[in-house]
Amino acid sequence: MPQKIKGFRDINPEINRLRWHIIEKASRVYRNYGFEHWDTPIVEYADSLGKYLPDADSVAEGVYSFRNPEKEPIFNASGNRMTDGAGNFLMENHFLTMRYDLTAPLSRVYAEKIWSPSLINQKDNFKAPLFRRFQYGPVFRFEAKLDPGRFREFWQLDFDTVGSADAASDAEVCMVLSDALEAIGIQRATYRVKVNNRKVLKGVLIGCGIADEKLEQDVLRIIDKADKIGQEGVMLELGKGRKDASGAIIEGLNLNSSTIDAIARFLEGFSETPSRSQLLAHLSNTYTANAIFDEGLKELAEIDAMLNKLGYAENRVIFDPALVRGMAYYTGPVFEVESLSTFIDEKGRERRVGAICGGGRYDGLVERLIGVRVPATGASIGVDRLGELLTLTNALKLQYTGPVLVVVFDPTLMTEYQMIAAELRAHDIPTEIYYGMQKGLKKQLSYADESKSPVAILLGGDELEKGVVTVRNLRLGAQMSGNIVDKNEWKQMAQKEVARGQLVTHVKEILTQKD
RNA sequence: GCUACUGUAGCUCAGUUGGUUAGAGCGCUUGACUGUGGAUCAAGAGGUCAGUGGUUCGAGUCCACUCAGUAGUACCA
Structure with a gap:
C-alpha cells in the first residue's frame, strides 16, 4: 500500500476549516495593527537559514536539506563571485534547506529586499528601515521522535516588527497575541500571555558568576524546565544531576553550591505567581547587580505601564521570571502563551496542551546575514497546536453547512x-x-x-x-x-x-x- | 537517544495451563426496497495474529532480535 511519510499529515476538511478559521481571524487582527501579508519560498539556501547547516548530502540534524540540482556560482563574504587560480568562476550545487520557521526567512527578506544593497556600505550612519509583516504557512523540521501533536510539517502564523528597538513594540506583541486569540474565539480565562526578559535572566546569572555563554544557555535551559521538574529538579540538574522517574540518568552541570543557591534564591522569590507590579518591585529591590539587568527591568516596567493603560490586565498578560524559551537567539523580552484549558485523554487523565504561541525580541538575527544590527521583535501562533487544543478541549464549535x-x-x-x-x-x-x-x-x-x-x-x-x-x-x-x-x-x-x-x-x- | 509497556479484521476488543478450520460488536458491500435513509432482516467481503528467526509433534499464545505505536525522559531553530 502507498503510505505517507510519518510526521506529515493529510489535512481533512474538518481540520482545514479549523486551520483557516484560526488564520483568518488572527490575520484580521494583524492587519488591524498594520502588519502586511508576505509569503516566502519553502526552500532557502541553507546559509540563509542560520546555524542549522547540513554537513553532508543528507538530512542534517533537525532540518530537511538537499543539494540544488542546478550549479550556481559561489560567493565570498563580501558578495563577490569566487574564482579559481585560472580566473574561472567556482560553481557548486548549493545546499538548500526547507524552512524550519518563518523568522529566518524574514531576516533574509529583510536583508535582501528591505535593506537596499546601496546602503550596505553606509552601515555606520544608518537607521534601519521599519518593516512589519505577517506570514503563515508550513514549516518543516526533522524530528526523530514524534510526540503526539508534534509533526514534521506544521503551520505557523507569524507577525514581526523589524527595525524598532522600542519596548512599545514588545508591549504591542502582547496586545496582538491577546487580541488574536480572542478573535479566534479563545476565552479570556483560558489563556495567559507570559512575558519575561532575557536581559533580566542574563543579569541575574552574571550576578551569580555565570558569564560564559555556553554555560548561560545550559542554565537557562534548566530554568526553563522549572514548571515541569520543580524547584528540586532544577537544583539537582544544576548540581550533580538526577535520575528521573523512569530511571533515566540526567547529567547535571556540576555548578558549585553557592551558585546554585543564588539561582535557587532568585527562583524562590517567585514561587507564588506575583502580579506584574509585585514582580517589578521585587526585582528592583533585590537585584540591582548590573547594567544589563537594569536595562531588562526598565523594559519590563515600560511594557507593564503600557499594558495597564491599554487595559491588558493580569487576566491577559503576566510576567513569568522563569520563562526562557528554547531559542538562543532571543536577546530581550520573550513571550509565550500558555493555554489553561484541560482535556481528558482516553485514559481518563486530565491533560494540558501547553504553549500555543511563542516569540521574543531577536536583535541579532539580521546581523548574522548582513553584519548590521537590526532590532526586531515578534511572535508566532502555532496553528496546528492551537487547532489541536480547540479540538481536544471542545472549546470552539465552528458552524459549518455543506452544500x-x-x-x-x-x-x-x-x-x-x-x-x-x-x-x-x-x-x-x-x-x-x-x-x-x-x-x-x-x-x-x-x-x-x-x-x-x-x-x-x-x-x-x-x-x-x-x-x-x-x-x-x-x-x-x-x-x-x-x-x-x-x-x-x-x-x-x-x-x-x-x-x-x-x-x-x-x-x-x-x-x-x-x- | 534512554526506560517501561503494547502490537489479533477499517475501528474497539475477546481468544483458557501451547491443541483441529482465529471470533464478537460497530463499520463496510449487496439484497429484501422497480420513488423516500437516519429502521429491521438476510447474505457477503475483509486476517501473512506487526516482521524475522528459534523452542516444540504442534505457536496468536513461550524465547530472541527487528520494526511500529503509547507513556515518561532527554534534545528542540
Whole structure:
C-alpha cells in the first residue's frame, strides 16, 4: 500500500476549516495593527537559514536539506563571485534547506529586499528601515521522535516588527497575541500571555558568576524546565544531576553550591505567581547587580505601564521570571502563551496542551546575514497546536453547512438536476449533484449527511410532471429522527413539495433557520 | 537517544495451563426496497495474529532480535 511519510499529515476538511478559521481571524487582527501579508519560498539556501547547516548530502540534524540540482556560482563574504587560480568562476550545487520557521526567512527578506544593497556600505550612519509583516504557512523540521501533536510539517502564523528597538513594540506583541486569540474565539480565562526578559535572566546569572555563554544557555535551559521538574529538579540538574522517574540518568552541570543557591534564591522569590507590579518591585529591590539587568527591568516596567493603560490586565498578560524559551537567539523580552484549558485523554487523565504561541525580541538575527544590527521583535501562533487544543478541549464549535444535495432519482433527468443546481448556485447557495455509482436513495442521503448538507432536493418523473420539487430539511429531519414514531408525520414535517418557481425561496428559508 | 509497556479484521476488543478450520460488536458491500435513509432482516467481503528467526509433534499464545505505536525522559531553530 502507498503510505505517507510519518510526521506529515493529510489535512481533512474538518481540520482545514479549523486551520483557516484560526488564520483568518488572527490575520484580521494583524492587519488591524498594520502588519502586511508576505509569503516566502519553502526552500532557502541553507546559509540563509542560520546555524542549522547540513554537513553532508543528507538530512542534517533537525532540518530537511538537499543539494540544488542546478550549479550556481559561489560567493565570498563580501558578495563577490569566487574564482579559481585560472580566473574561472567556482560553481557548486548549493545546499538548500526547507524552512524550519518563518523568522529566518524574514531576516533574509529583510536583508535582501528591505535593506537596499546601496546602503550596505553606509552601515555606520544608518537607521534601519521599519518593516512589519505577517506570514503563515508550513514549516518543516526533522524530528526523530514524534510526540503526539508534534509533526514534521506544521503551520505557523507569524507577525514581526523589524527595525524598532522600542519596548512599545514588545508591549504591542502582547496586545496582538491577546487580541488574536480572542478573535479566534479563545476565552479570556483560558489563556495567559507570559512575558519575561532575557536581559533580566542574563543579569541575574552574571550576578551569580555565570558569564560564559555556553554555560548561560545550559542554565537557562534548566530554568526553563522549572514548571515541569520543580524547584528540586532544577537544583539537582544544576548540581550533580538526577535520575528521573523512569530511571533515566540526567547529567547535571556540576555548578558549585553557592551558585546554585543564588539561582535557587532568585527562583524562590517567585514561587507564588506575583502580579506584574509585585514582580517589578521585587526585582528592583533585590537585584540591582548590573547594567544589563537594569536595562531588562526598565523594559519590563515600560511594557507593564503600557499594558495597564491599554487595559491588558493580569487576566491577559503576566510576567513569568522563569520563562526562557528554547531559542538562543532571543536577546530581550520573550513571550509565550500558555493555554489553561484541560482535556481528558482516553485514559481518563486530565491533560494540558501547553504553549500555543511563542516569540521574543531577536536583535541579532539580521546581523548574522548582513553584519548590521537590526532590532526586531515578534511572535508566532502555532496553528496546528492551537487547532489541536480547540479540538481536544471542545472549546470552539465552528458552524459549518455543506452544500445542498440534488438527489439523482432518475439518470434521464440529469439535465433537470443540473438546471436546479445552477439556479441555486446563481443565488449563492452551494449546491452539489450526486454523481456516485451507488445509486440507492439511502446511499445518497447518507452522503448528504456526511457532507453536512442542510437540504436534499428530490425530483422524479411525478414531480416533473406536476411542476414541483420535493425539498427535504435534513437538519430538522435529523433532530426529529430520535423521537418520532409515525413515519408519515415525520415525513410531512421534514419534507415539503413546493412549486418549482418557489424552490429558491423555500431553500433560503430553511438555510436561514437557526437550530 | 534512554526506560517501561503494547502490537489479533477499517475501528474497539475477546481468544483458557501451547491443541483441529482465529471470533464478537460497530463499520463496510449487496439484497429484501422497480420513488423516500437516519429502521429491521438476510447474505457477503475483509486476517501473512506487526516482521524475522528459534523452542516444540504442534505457536496468536513461550524465547530472541527487528520494526511500529503509547507513556515518561532527554534534545528542540
